Amino acid sequence: MCGSRNEVFAVKIIDILNRKNMSLSFEVFPPKREDGFDSVKQATEEIAAARPAFMSVTYGAGGGTSRFTMEIAQNIEQKYHVPTLAHLTCVSSSREMVRARIGEMKRMGIENVMALRGDLTPELEKSDPAGWDYRYAVQLVEELRESGGFCIGAACYPEVHPDSVNQKEDLQHIKEKVDAGAEFLTTQMVFDNNLFFNFLYKLREIGVTVPVLPGIMPITNANQVKRAIKLSGSFMPQRFKSIVDYFGNDPEAMKQAGIAYATDQIIDLYANGITNVHVYSMNKPDVAKAILDNLSQILGKDFAR
Secondary structure (H helix, E strand, O other), X not given: OOOOHHHHHOOOHHHHHOOOOOEEEEEEOOOOOHHHHHHHHHHHHHHHHOOOOOEEEOOOHHHOXXXXXXXXXXXXXHHHOOOEEEEEEOOOOOHHHHHHHHHHHHHOOOOEEEEEOOOOOHHHHHOOHHHOOOOOHHHHHHHHHHHOOOEEEEEEOOOOOOOOOOHHHHHHHHHHXXXXXXXXXXXXXXXXXXXXXXXXXXXXXXXXXXOEEEEEOOOOOOHHHHHHHHHHOOOXXXXXXXXXXXXXXXXXXXXXXXXXXXXXHHHHHHHOOOOEEEEEOOOOHHHHHHHHHHOHHHHOOOOOO
16 A cells, blocks of 8 residues: 555556556446535545545536545545546546646646546537537647646547447547547446457457556446436346346335346456456445445455555
8 A cells, every 4th residue: 555645646456457467446426516515425435445546536517526536536536545547528528627627736736637528418419519629639638738748548449439430430530539638438338248358359450558447336226227228328238137127116126136247257257367347326325335345355465555
């Protein structure tokens, strides 16, 4: 474990990913409003106390929770010595605003950034893209690289980005982000590992060799299914649908089944040579801890360090 504040902030995500030992990381999200900050902070601290390899902290639509993102990321690093990855979006922001946030990240000691386009607001969908300062995530990757000092991550869709014409075009856009400076990629949630393996093969075929982390979301209640599909367009295998159909009306049974399914996915990924896996925790410490407990003998006591 890192011992000082400076040592903690010196940990780059790419250094963790380049190690040969297995790692597990978790994503958390900031509150939408100020009055929710304390409860979210407590949840993120409980997850950090479980000692994941690192934690990513998302960025609210339109940048509305940007301050919370950086505060939570800084708190996790300072208090628990767990490296963090702060998300940053660009499409709804001016160049001046993005540069101001990059400067703030540097002042706060944040060195790992996930560069994202971000969701289009209704206003942006109606506006002329020619007037936007940023249209694509690759432009933010370039901005961060030119700013210097950041380890940069980017997102990818194993089942094709909804705005891409086809997968061939989508793969080229991913390669552009890597060529621009993205050092690793994290996928949208996947529920069928074969889709991830096929996607990874295609990336390697076009020369994308950076680490690619599969994103796993434990579905712990039936209502999450529709939202997950809407967010990612993810394919739901029949095995998973059967679990939801059978256990969906029993909250505790569904929670246990969802954790078991996610654990099984992660074990399969490790067994097939994928050493780094990212879990969408939905700010649920009990779910994060249950998965880590299930993997305790596989990961080992100090797997992340």
